[in-house]
């Protein structure tokens with residue numbers, strides 16, 4: 496009888512799936528906020544006069560605290576020391592705090608400079624940097640939650656479904672945000688997304704109650720004492736001596752740098768190169784997360800059953816080169832090509848992660864797994880920070896005078912007493928009519944082409960190292 500009560504929660508399929516729904520929806524809200532501003536680049540620039548470098552400062556803020564202040568590593572240590580409940584709730588609060596600051600930057604439109612950066616840009620970047628500390632920590636916490644509840648059961652499936660839910664969050668932001676901004680104003684979608692983060696925090700609180708019950712039932716002792724997912728500073732020395740770790744970490748950096756920053760610049764590319772209406776700027780890039788939701792589990796199953804992990808990563812990198820070459824080629828400027836490229840990107844962005852993440856346990860020993868994932872995310876964040884900044888800077892350099900012309904038009908409209916939203920709408924109209932210039936992305940897009948070529952090179956090196964070290968990347972995961 497006592498045994499039956501003890502094991503009731505963990506063995507309850509319903510409880511497990513309730514946990515999965517709670518944390519998946521919480522991650523949906525996190526990924527939704529992560530991309531809420533991405534499809535608004537054209538509108539934000541038209542309304543507030545940010546140049547591309549300033550856009551890069553805000554969208555690259557993902558890594559300021561996670562990389563420079565080592566918050567991702569600290570998040571791993573906090574998770575290890577303070578446990579799942581504390582870290583889940585704290586990360587929810589941190590995300591909400593960062594989101595509130597970002598919203599304030601847009602609603603208050605503060606004037607003046609902070610550290611030589613326009614106050615609005617500085618506060619929006621600070622809010623996003625804080626939010627991303629919470630979001631990355633929430634990501635590693637949710638993985639640990641799923642291991643706790645699903646280990647030995649439907650673990651891979653639960654992880655796939657949680658990832659699909661997160662991708663749905665990105666898609667909702669890309670499709671919904673510009674429509675809401677066009678119908679209302681720019682701060683409104685940010686406010687909605689912040690309110691959803693509050694819902695995400697409530698979901699984490701509900702989860703914490705279930706988790707406390709689970710632990711009370713005593714079953715958790717075994718799983719909590721399984722320290723394979725814990726972050727340990729002492730492990731770092733062992734991990735970085737492994738060449739396979741470096742290949743996969745750098746591949747992750749290059750690969751994700753060619754994809755996630757696409758969310759930040761792709762919608763504006765659609766407006767400037769393909770003539771898409773800014774209120775629908777996220778529609779074409781929005782098919783990327785939808786495609787990956789469906790395809791990642793398919794390719795994951797393929798890898799589980801048939802193997803060929805290193806080859807899958809090589810194929811994924813080749814597809815990414817094709818995609819970015821299509822976006823780069825000036826003559827391929829009809830919407831059909833934009834859709835074609837995003838479909839191929841969806842296949843590539845499903846292939847690589849479905850092989851990359853399950854390959855890590857083949858390269859590093861189980862006891863170093865938690866630390867390895869945190870380190871890979873840390874290295875990945877360097878790219879997620881650096882690439883948006885670089886793309887913004889290069890875009891400004893490659894388009895001399897464009898921001899100045901937009902600024903001059905904005906100033907004269909402001910002088911007529913129009914609000915930021917009204918100025919934005921007018922500038923948009925003038926750009927569509929050809930009275931004001933658009934940005935030419937051609938040379939700038941070579942950054943993405945270069946990243947994908949480097950990713951292909953690393954994927955080939957990883958396959959060679961696999962042959963040498965016998966990681967078994969080409970072997971199926973299932974016996």
Ligand SMILES: C[C@H](NC(=O)[C@@H](N)CCCCN)C(=O)O
Pocket residue numbers: 529631634751755848872875
């Ligand atoms: C699993 C993986 N997640 C990450 O790579 C996170 N470190 C970064 C998420 C940033 C989202 N803009 C993924 O989402 O594939």
